[in-house]
Amino acid sequence: MKNNQPKSNKGLIAVMVLIIVVILILSGVVGYMLFGEQLGLTKLFSHETTAPATEEITTAAVTTAEPTTAEPTWEVPDIVGMKANDAYTALNHAGTRFEIKREYSEDVDAEHVISQSPDAGTVIKDSEKVLVIISKGVDQPNTTPPATQPSTGATSPTKKHSSGSSGDYILDGSDKRYVSFNEVTPLSEWEMTIALNEIYARRGRKFSTPPLQEYFSSKSWYKGTISPSDFNEGSLNQYEAANVQTILAVMSERGYR
Incomplete structure (x- = not known):
């Protein structure tokens, strides 16, 4: 019996050690489960499979731009084959600016x-213009074109003009209706100049050209308060803006501008 006692003690010690090891392992597992995340042990025993969330920075990407006023646009009407006067009217109604050129055509x-x-x-x-080519008819080289009457408007600012019911405007009512091509063509260069600028004069524009300023200052309806540099073209209504284009087109055609 004395020879078997040491073996029994060793066996008992081994069992106790095993029990202690198991207890320690279990304690570690339980501790890991309870406190491992708080103590930062997760990273030691686990692999991150989810990439860290990236915060979207929306404020940096979104910029508050200054409001911009887009330039108005217009759709060009079909005027090919129209009579000249009808074409000018169609362009005016469409809101498009235009210039006129004339060519012979067979x-x-x-x-x-x-x-x-x-x-x-x-x-x-x-700001863009439509170029309109008007037929002059068949070329007749032996026909002498009528002489262009010289302009006397620049030296005759006090010339009397009467047109329309009021007798005080070259083109009466040009702020309330569309002026036709036929109304403009019979006018002299000076009369066209007045007809054009009386549209602006109605809106209170002053004039840097002395003859024009003198002419409009003589009118009871004229109240010039806006300098040429401060005048806003956008203050013209749809009729006035269209009529300006019509008068300019005729003046250009006649070589006055």
Whole structure:
């Protein structure tokens, strides 16, 4: 019996050690489960499978831009083949600016539109113009064109003019209606100049040209308060803006501008 006692003690010690090891392991597992995340032990025993969330920075990407006023645009009407006067009216109603050129044509009757640029349906900016080519009819080289009457307006600012029911405007009511091409063409250069500028004079624009300022200052309806540099073209209504274009087109055609 004395020989077997040491073996029994060793066996008992081994069992106790095993029990202690198991208890320690269990304690570690329980401790890890309860406190491992708080103590930062998760990173030691686990692998991150989810990438860290990236915070979206929206305030840096979104910028508050200054409001911009887009330039108005207009769709060009189809005027090819129209009579000149009808074409001008169509362009005015569409809101497009235009300039006129004339060419001889054997295929298109006189005073009809040969072509236009840009084409119908094109959207153009308010500052752009439509080029309108008007037929002068068949070229007759042996026919002497009528002489252009010299302008006397620049030296005759006090010349009397009467037109319309009021007798005080070259083109009466040009702020309330569309002026036709036929109303403008019979006018002299000086009368066209007055007709053009009385549209602005109604809006209180002053004039840097002495003859014009003198002319409008003599009118009872004229109240010039806005200097030329401060005048805003946007103050013109749709009729006035269209009529300005009509008068300018005729003046350009006649070589007055």
